Amino acid sequence: MGKGFFISKTVGIVGIVLGAGAVATIIALSVVYSQEKSKNKELEIKPTEATTTTTTTTTTGPTTTTIQSTTSASNEVWDKYRLPDTLIPESYDVTLWPRLKPDSTGLYIFTGNSTVVFKCVKETDLILIHSNKLNLTADTTLSALNGSPAPSITSMQTISKTQYLVFHLSEKLKAGEWYKLHTEFVGELADDLGGFYRSEYEVNGVKHVVATTQMQPTDARKAFPCFDEPAMKAVFNITLLHDPETIALSNGREIESVKVTEGGETLNKTRFESTERMSTYLLAFIVSDFKAIEKMEGEVLIRIFARKEAIDAGHGQYALNITGRILKFFENYYNASYPLSKSDQIALPDFNAGAMENWGLITYRETALLYDSEVSSNGNKERVTTIIAHELAHMWFGNLVTIKWWNDLWLNEGFASYVEYLGADNAEPDWNIKDLIVLYDVHRVFAVDALASSHPLSSREDEVLRPEQISEVFDAISYSKGASVLRMLSDFLTEAVFVKGLSSYLNHFKFENTVYTDLWDHLQQAVNATGTNLPAKISDIMDRWVLQMGFPVVTIDTATGKLTQSHFLLDPESVVDRPSPFNYEWIVPIQWMKTGAQQNIYWMMNKNTENNEMKVSGSDWLVANLNVSGYYRVNYDMGNWNNLLRLLLTSHESIAVINRAQIIDDAFNLARARIIQTTLALNTTVYLSKEREYMPWKSALDNLDYFYLMFDRTEIYGPLQAYIKQQVEPLFLYFKTITRNFTEVPAGHMDQYNEVNALRMACSSGVEECNTLVQKWFEEWRNNPSINPIHPNLRSTVYCQAIAAGGATEWDFAWAMFQSATIATEADKLRAAMACSTTPWILNRYLKYTLDPTKIRKQDATSTIIYVANNVVGQPLAWDFIRANWEYIYREYGGGSFSFANLINGVTKRFSTEFDLKQLEQFRNDNEHIGFGSGSMAIDQSIERTKANIKWLTQNKDEVEAWLKAAI
Numbered sequence: 028m029g030k031g032f033f034i035s036k037t038v039g040i041v042g043i044v045l046g047a048g049a050v051a052t053i054i055a056l057s058v059v060y061s062q063e064k065s066k067n068k069e070l071e072i073k074p075t076e077a078t079t080t081t082t083t084t085t086t087t088g089p090t091t092t093t094i095q096s097t098t099s100a101s102n103e104v105w106d107k108y109r110l111p112d113t114l115i116p117e118s119y120d121v122t123l124w125p126r127l128k129p130d131s132t133g134l135y136i137f138t139g140n141s142t143v144v145f146k147c148v149k150e151t152d153l154i155l156i157h158s159n160k161l162n163l164t165a166d167t168t169l170s171a172l173n174g175s176p177a178p179s180i181t182s183m184q185t186i187s188k189t190q191y192l193v194f195h196l197s198e199k200l201k202a203g204e205w206y207k208l209h210t211e212f213v214g215e216l217a218d219d220l221g222g223f224y225r226s227e228y229e230v231n232g233v234k235h236v237v238a239t240t241q242m243q244p245t246d247a248r249k250a251f252p253c254f255d256e257p258a259m260k261a262v263f264n265i266t267l268l269h270d271p272e273t274i275a276l277s278n279g280r281e282i283e284s285v286k287v288t289e290g291g292e293t294l295n296k297t298r299f300e301s302t303e304r305m306s307t308y309l310l311a312f313i314v315s316d317f318k319a320i321e322k323m324e325g326e327v328l329i330r331i332f333a334r335k336e337a338i339d340a341g342h343g344q345y346a347l348n349i350t351g352r353i354l355k356f357f358e359n360y361y362n363a364s365y366p367l368s369k370s371d372q373i374a375l376p377d378f379n380a381g382a383m384e385n386w387g388l389i390t391y392r393e394t395a396l397l398y399d400s401e402v403s404s405n406g407n408k409e410r411v412t413t414i415i416a417h418e419l420a421h422m423w424f425g426n427l428v429t430i431k432w433w434n435d436l437w438l439n440e441g442f443a444s445y446v447e448y449l450g451a452d453n454a455e456p457d458w459n460i461k462d463l464i465v466l467y468d469v470h471r472v473f474a475v476d477a478l479a480s481s482h483p484l485s486s487r488e489d490e491v492l493r494p495e496q497i498s499e500v501f502d503a504i505s506y507s508k509g510a511s512v513l514r515m516l517s518d519f520l521t522e523a524v525f526v527k528g529l530s531s532y533l534n535h536f537k538f539e540n541t542v543y544t545d546l547w548d549h550l551q552q553a554v555n556a557t558g559t560n561l562p563a564k565i566s567d568i569m570d571r572w573v574l575q576m577g578f579p580v581v582t583i584d585t586a587t588g589k590l591t592q593s594h595f596l597l598d599p600e601s602v603v604d605r606p607s608p609f610n611y612e613w614i615v616p617i618q619w620m621k622t623g624a625q626q627n628i629y630w631m632m633n634k635n636t637e638n639n640e641m642k643v644s645g646s647d648w649l650v651a652n653l654n655v656s657g658y659y660r661v662n663y664d665m666g667n668w669n670n671l672l673r674l675l676l677t678s679h680e681s682i683a684v685i686n687r688a689q690i691i692d693d694a695f696n697l698a699r700a701r702i703i704q705t706t707l708a709l710n711t712t713v714y715l716s717k718e719r720e721y722m723p724w725k726s727a728l729d730n731l732d733y734f735y736l737m738f739d740r741t742e743i744y745g746p747l748q749a750y751i752k753q754q755v756e757p758l759f760l761y762f763k764t765i766t767r768n769f770t771e772v773p774a775g776h777m778d779q780y781n782e783v784n785a786l787r788m789a790c791s792s793g794v795e796e797c798n799t800l801v802q803k804w805f806e807e808w809r810n811n812p813s814i815n816p817i818h819p820n821l822r823s824t825v826y827c828q829a830i831a832a833g834g835a836t837e838w839d840f841a842w843a844m845f846q847s848a849t850i851a852t853e854a855d856k857l858r859a860a861m862a863c864s865t866t867p868w869i870l871n872r873y874l875k876y877t878l879d880p881t882k883i884r885k886q887d888a889t890s891t892i893i894y895v896a897n898n899v900v901g902q903p904l905a906w907d908f909i910r911a912n913w914e915y916i917y918r919e920y921g922g923g924s925f926s927f928a929n930l931i932n933g934v935t936k937r938f939s940t941e942f943d944l945k946q947l948e949q950f951r952n953d954n955e956h957i958g959f960g961s962g963s964m965a966i967d968q969s970i971e972r973t974k975a976n977i978k979w980l981t982q983n984k985d986e987v988e989a990w991l992k993a994a995i
C-alpha cells in the first residue's frame with residue numbers, strides 16, 4: 028500500500044526544537060481503516076458469541092433451517108482466519124450502487140449483487156466466503172456450471188469474528204467441478220475510511236459526497252462477499268450504478284455506460300472491462316463528481332482525477348507530467364510492459380493511507396498527488412514524486428506478481444520503498460534523491476530495529492492471521508528495513524544483475540503469487556548466469572538479514588586490522604529473548620575507502636575476522652560502509668575516530684556527503700548504546716559551523732532532537748541552545764547571502780531543504796535577526812490575507828515560529844486560513860504549525876478539535892495529537908488528553924490503523940523519568956480491558972524506550988552539560 032502513517036520523508040521541516048511541531052510531519056502513508064474491528068475484541072474472548080445466526084436461503088427446497096451456534100469451544104473450520112483449501116475463485120461479476128444521499132433514516136448505504144464462479148478442488152459440503160458488515164437481501168443461490176443440479180443450501184451462518192458467510196449444503200460439492208454462487212446485499216457507506224466508504228468535501232458551503240474504496244488489507248469483504256485473500260486471484264467484471272451527474276471509475280477502463288431506471292431513478296450503468304487476474308485487495312470502485320485531465324503515453328491512457336476546483340487550478344498537472352515518464356522508466360527497469368490499458372490516479376479528500384496501489388486506479392491523499400507551484404514547497408513536490416513512483420512500482424511488483432500471504436508484506440512494501448527512489452530520480456534527475464534513502468529509510472528504521480522489541484522482516488504465515496495482526500505488519504520494518512536490505516542486495520549484486528533476476532521473477536510469476544524465496548531463486552539464477560562472484564548463495568546471505576531482527580555494528584580496529592561484529596542494541600542492557608537461527612551473526616558486505624582511495628568490497632563472514640589491508644597508520648584514515656549501502660553501523664578504534672574528526676575540521680569534503688551524515692548518525696547512536704563516549708558524538712558536530720550540505724546537517728539535527736527531548740525540561744536547555752546558535756549562525760548567514768536576504772530560492776533541491784534547517788534552527792535557538800524576519804512575514808500576511816508573502820518552502824517553519832511567539836490572534840488567524848485553504852498541503856502546514864503554540868489553553872482547545880471531524884478530519888486526528896505532543900508545552904497536555912479519551916480514541920483508531928502505534932510512540936517519546944515510567948505502566952494496566960489493538964507493540968516499545976531514556980539521562984547529564992559549556 029501507499030505508506031504507513033510514517034513520519035514524512037519530505038516534510039521534515041517543523042522540528043522538536045521549535046518547542047513544537049513534529050520531528051517531521053506525520054503523514055498517512057499506509058494502512059488504513061480505523062474502523063471498528065476493535066469492537067470484535069469482546070467477541071474474540073468468547074468466540075462462540077460472535078457466531079450470529081440468520082435465516083437461511085436455499086436454491087431448491089423451501090426448507091429453511093437455522094443453525095444455532097454451538098457453545099462449546101469450537102474448532103470449526105469457520106473459526107480459523109484462513110480459508111480452507113477446498114474452493115478457488117475464477118471470476119466475479121459484481122454490481123454495486125452506492126447512494127450519495129442518506130436514506131430516510133439518515134444512513135448512507137450501497138446495494139449490490141455478486142456472482143462468483145469457483146472451482147471445487149477438494150470435496151466439501153461447506154462454502155466459506157468472506158463478508159463483513161453486509162446484510163443479505165435476497166436468497167443466495169448456488170448452481171453448477173455443468174448444467175446438473177447443484178447441492179442445495181440448507182442453512183447459512185454469519186461469523187463475525189472471522190468475517191465469513193458459511194453456507195451448509197445438502198450434499199458435497201465435487202472436486203474438479205465448477206459452481207456459481209450469487210448473493211445480493213446491502214452495506215453501509217460509512218465514513219470509516221475502509222472497504223466501500225464515503226468521503227465528503229464542501230464547495231461554497233455545499234456538501235459533496237464521494238463513494239470510494241480502500242480494500243487493503245482485508246476490507247474487500249466489506250464491499251461484497253469474496254474470497255478475500257491475496258492468493259485468491261480472480262478476474263473481476265465490475266458494474267457501477269450511479270447518478271448521471273457523476274462519473275464512475277474502477278480498475279478496468281469503462282467500456283459501456285447506459286441509462287437505466289432503478290427504483291424510479293434514472294441512473295447510469297457503467298460497465299468496466301474485465302480485470303486481469305488479480306487479488307481482491309487491489310480492487311477499487313469510485314463514484315464522484317470529480318474532473319480529470321489526461322494524456323496518452325504510448326498505448327496507455329493516463330488520467331488524473333480530483334475535485335473540479337483542484338483540476339481547474341492546475342493542481343493535477345505535475346502528476347500528469349511525471350506519470351508517463353515514471354511508467355516508462357519502470358517498464359525498462361523491470362523489462363516488462365505495463366500490463367493494463369489505463370492508469371488512473373485520483374486524489375481523495377478523506378483517505379487514511381498516503382496512497383493505495385489499486386491496479387489501474389491508484390488512490391491518494393490530496394497532499395500526495397496534487398501540487399501547486401504557487402503554494403506547495405519543494406518537499407511537497409518531492410512527496411508527490413516519490414509516492415507516485417512508489418505506487419507505480421507496485422503495478423508490477425505487488426500487483427502483477429503478488430505475495431502469497433501478508434507475512435511477506437515486507438517484500439512488497441520494501442521493494443516499492445526502494446525503487447520509488449529510482450523512479451523519482453528518473454523524473455527529477457537534478458535532485459540527487461537516491462541519496463536521501465539513507466536519511467529517510469536507513470537511519471530512521473535503525474532507530475526501531477535497534478530495540479530488543481524489534482522483529483524480523485519475515486514472519487511465519489501463522490503469526491499473521493487476524494486483521495489487526497495483518498495491519499501491524501505495515502510498519503517501518505516492512506517499509507524501510509525492507510527497502511534498505513533490498514538496496515544493499517542490489518548494490519552488492521550490481522544493478523545489472525539485480526534487474527536481470529528481478530525481470531525473470533516478474534515474467535515467470537506474472538498473475539500468480541509468490542513467497543520471498545522465489546525472488547532469491549531468480550536472483551541466484553542471474554548470479555549464476557553472469558558469473559557474479561559472491562562468497563555464498565544469495566539465500567544464505569539474505570537469510571541473515573531477513574530471518575533475524577536487528578543489524579550489526581561492525582567495529583574496525585585500524586591498528587590491528589581486526590574486525591568484530593555484534594548485534595547493535597540501543598540499550599545495551601535490554602534483554603533479547605527472541606532466538607535467532609543465526610545467533611545474531613550477519614554476512615556483511617563492507618565497502619570501504621582508505622585515505623580517499625576506494626577498495627574492493629570485503630565480505631565479513633563471521634563475528635570475528637581480520638583484514639590486514641584495513642590497518643592504517645599515521646594520519647591515514649578509513650571510512651567503511653560507503654554510501655551507507657550496507658544495513659549496519661560502523662565503529663572504529665580511537666585513533667581512526669580522531670583522524671576522522673581532524674579531517675572533518677580541516678577538509679570535511681574529503682569524505683563524501685553521505686558518509687559525513689553517516690559518521691554523525693553512527694557516532695550518536697553508538698553513544699546512545701554506550702559503545703563510545705557521548706562527547707565523541709558531540710565532537711562530530713563541531714565542524715558543522717563549516718558544513719553547508721543538507722544531509723550532514725539533517726543527520727545532526729535528527730540526533731540532536733533527542734538531546735532536546737531529554738533536556739528541554741532541564742537546566743541544560745540553556746547551554747544546548749547556546750551551542751546550537753553558535754553552530755547554526757554561519758549557515759543562517761550563508762543562506763541569507765546566497766538568497767539575498769531570503770528573497771530568492773537556492774538552486775539545489777537539498778539546498779532548499781537546508782535553507783529551511785538554517786532558518787528553523789536559527790530562529791529556535793534565538794538568532795534575533797531570524798525571529799524578527801519571520802514575525803514580520805507572518806504579520807504582513809495577517810494584514811493582507813489574500814497575498815501570502817512567505818515562500819512555500821519556508822511556510823511550515825515561519826508559521827510555527829510565529830504562532831509559538833504569538834497568542835490567540837496569531838492562532839486564530841492560522842485557524843481561519845486552515846479552514847479556507849484550497850489545497851491540502853497548505854492546510855497541513857497550518858495544521859502542524861498550530862501545534863506550535865506555547866499557550867496551554869490554546870493547545871487544549873486544539874486537542875479537543877481532534878475529536879470533532881467537522882474541525883479536524885478523522886484521517887488527521889492522530890497526527891495532530893502527535894504534533895501537540897512534540898511541543899514541550901503540549902506534551903503533558905496531549906498525554907492527559909489521550910488518557911482521558913482513551914476509550915474513544917481506541918474505538919476510532921485502535922482497530923487496524925498504523926497511525927495508532929505512532930500516536931502512542933509520539934506522545935510518550937519525551938518520557939525519561941521514573942515518574943513518566945510509572946504513569947505509562949499505570950496506563951497500560953488501567954486500559955488492559957479496553958485494549959491497545961494495533962498499538963500493543965508500541966506500548967511495549969514505549970516502556971522500553973522510557974527505561975533507556977532514564978538510564979541515558981543518569982549517565983550523560985553531567986558530561987553533556989560540561990561539554991556544552993566548554994564548547995560555547
Ligand SMILES: *[C@@H]1O[C@H](CO)[C@@H](O)[C@H](O)[C@H]1NC(C)=O
Nearest residue numbers: 118119120142143144264301
Ligand atoms: C467475467 O467476464 C469474462 C469475460 O467477459 C467472462 O468470461 C466471465 O465469465 C465473467 N465472469 C462472470 C462471473 O460473469
Ligand SMILES: *[C@@H]1O[C@H](CO)[C@@H](O)[C@H](O)[C@H]1NC(C)=O
Nearest residue numbers: 122139140141142209268289
Ligand atoms: C444485479 O443488480 C443490478 C442492479 O440492480 C441488476 O440490473 C442486475 O440484474 C442484478 N444481477 C443479477 C444477476 O441479479
Ligand SMILES: *[C@@H]1O[C@H](CO)[C@@H](O)[C@H](O)[C@H]1NC(C)=O
Nearest residue numbers: 136137161162213214215216
Ligand atoms: C444490517 O442489519 C442490521 C441488523 O438488522 C442493522 O442494524 C443494519 O442497519 C443493517 N445494515 C444496513 C446497511 O442496512
Ligand SMILES: [Zn+2]
Nearest residue numbers: 028029440443
Ligand atoms: Zn506500497
